[in-house]
Amino acid sequence: MRTRNPDFLFIFSTLLTTATSLVIYDSPLAEACTSFTRTLDWGCSDNAGHMNVNIWSCQCASIEWLGTVTNCIKKYGNSTHEITHGYEHIMKRCKAKANLTYTLSDMLAFKKNATYYIEPYSEEDTTNVLQHPVSIPTTNFIYYYRSYFDFAEAIRLSQRLGWGSVGYWLGVVGIAAIWHWLEIFYKLPPSYQKFITRYLLLPHDKLLSMNTWEWIVCFFFCIEVLLSCIINYDTPLGAYLATQYYKMIDLVSFRTDLIGFSVMPVVYLMGTRNNPFVLFGGYKRSQMIKYHKIVAWVLFTMAIIHSCIWTRYPIVEGGGYSTWVQDSYFQWGIVGSVCLGVLLLQAFKLFRDIMYQVFLVLHQLLAILFIVAMWLHCNTLGWMGWVYSLVAIMALDRVCRVMRILQNGLVNEAQVECHNKTVLKLTFHKPKFFIFFTGCHVYLHFLNPWYTCYQSHPFSVVKSINYDGKLEIYIRVKKGMTKRIACTNGTTKVLIDGPYGTISRHQSDESDSKFDKIIGIGGGAGITSILAIMNQIPEGTKSRYYVLWLTNCQSDIECLAGPLAGLAKKKNAFIEVYDTSKEEDESQVTNEKSAFSSDSNSRHGISEKECSLINFHRQGRPDLSKHIQSITKESSKVKIYTCGSSKFVRSVDVIAEGLMDTGKFVEYHNENGEW
Incomplete structure (x- = not known):
């Protein structure tokens, strides 16, 4: 692998x-020294300012204060590392609060200079402006x-x-x-x-x-x-x-x-x-x-x-x-909180369903703005x-x-085939270094028009019917990007970001061999994920493969005529397509030839005989539970894949639960990527 x-x-x-x-308050030694000096008179304004900005600006510019603090750190520090860290703490605080830049050499110089002028602490130092460094008493230091x-x-x-x-x-x-x-x-x-x-x-x-x-x-x-x-x-009260x-x-x-x-x-x-x-x-x-x-x-x-x-x-x-x-840090904290709130609100499924493109762009921009806000909120706090x-x-x-895009050859050319402006089929040559594996998907950046290249959308990848070195992607035409591509004739240029997905044992030939029946159940466009898996049926397998597809769109059926017919030709593969667009009498089953138009057949290079291998039904939605029970009646080990809308997949979940309750061993895989 x-x-x-x-x-x-x-x-x-x-x-x-x-x-x-951890930066702020990481040196109790330095904080104890600086906090005690706040009780002394350094000739600073009585207005401390928010977060003591005025005090820091005054004290960091005072040679007497710097001498007092550096002497305190040196005196009470227990190790060279702790002392150096205390000096660095003062350097950072002076830079952040007073915009004064000091080096470690400066700190050592302040300490050395203080030894010539330092005097013991007295009560008068709290009311008289100090003109000299002060030696902080041990009792006071210990308290702080x-x-x-x-x-x-x-x-x-x-x-x-x-x-x-x-x-x-x-x-x-x-x-x-x-x-x-x-x-x-x-x-x-x-x-x-x-x-x-x-x-x-x-x-x-x-x-x-x-x-x-x-x-x-x-x-x-x-x-x-x-x-x-x-x-x-339970932290005790203190200074x-x-x-x-x-x-x-x-x-x-x-x-x-x-x-x-x-x-x-x-x-x-x-x-x-x-x-x-x-x-x-x-x-x-x-x-x-x-x-x-x-x-x-x-x-x-x-x-x-x-x-x-x-x-x-x-x-x-x-x-x-x-x-x-x-304060700037306070303002950016507000911006960050608002960003988080908007990010969560616009991520609700209702908003995404209505304006998915807006959601994608807004989500990315807000995520970046949140980082900027946190940067400016914390650059002085730690x-x-x-x-x-x-x-x-x-x-x-x-x-x-x-x-990944460069690995896939940067710009690739994809053949566009549109069916009734409801379904798109993109075909492109497999890039040299593209590692295809069952169940993988890619993100496509469409370059026509160029200004949409920032958008990317995930799609399941299917090998072409004869696997002639080409890969296929099927897309449901909706609003925005897909609607514009539906009007494209011939080819379009794309960037391929992928493949993505996980590789596991259940996707291997060896894994399939232990099951009597492997069933793929697709709803609507979800059939593309099922086909990507079922196309890998190994030669000589004794397992039986069933593909059940429920769709209400005739264009989907015509678009996928080639892959369905190619799969149906394989031994032990059984394909059933249910057109649920019309609720008719259950006894009404159309001739297989009417499932695909002759034009569609000629485009895909498939014969009427190959089409006849597909069981096509138009009696509306079948009773999937009963049908799957009949398929698995004599089987003890079953593997089920499903993909489609959330509601559709949930109905298959219930069926799988029922099979498990009957004592069968069921390996169940939900390929729905909806979130």
């Missing part, structure tokens, strides 16, 4: 960029240090809990990967497969089309986040957390925003095409998008709690909301590593897309 290497880039990039997340040490520990706990949320999803993917790779390299006992399929993998009706396993995963993730948000707020009220809002705020920050890369990673979770865990993209939405809602909840806290506090006790909102990881994920996903 071949893998697609670009996906591996995400693992290293994400791990590396999140390594420097303990306060900031306890606070830093609370922050580190929040960070670890955030990493726990990331670890949860790594665990989920790990479990899925074990199952996925065991399926490929080791034949699991049928009893295990039957149990997992029946009770974990079949979707539930009216439950967001999620199966039991997906519900378990999402439920326990929400529980994990909830527990992470409510445990361990920083002076009141119980401020302690609680500050710690809850940090807890929720750090958990939210931690899952940001998970949200973005799940939404990308080049997703390592898909590669290693064997997940389908539609499953990843379900998880993507759930984790995004959790992220939004964390952001709202954080935002509500820092909206109420300025109004009630923080000096006024108008003061806080003047935890930028999480923001860097978002940039890396989005950038590398685009790089991988470009690499």
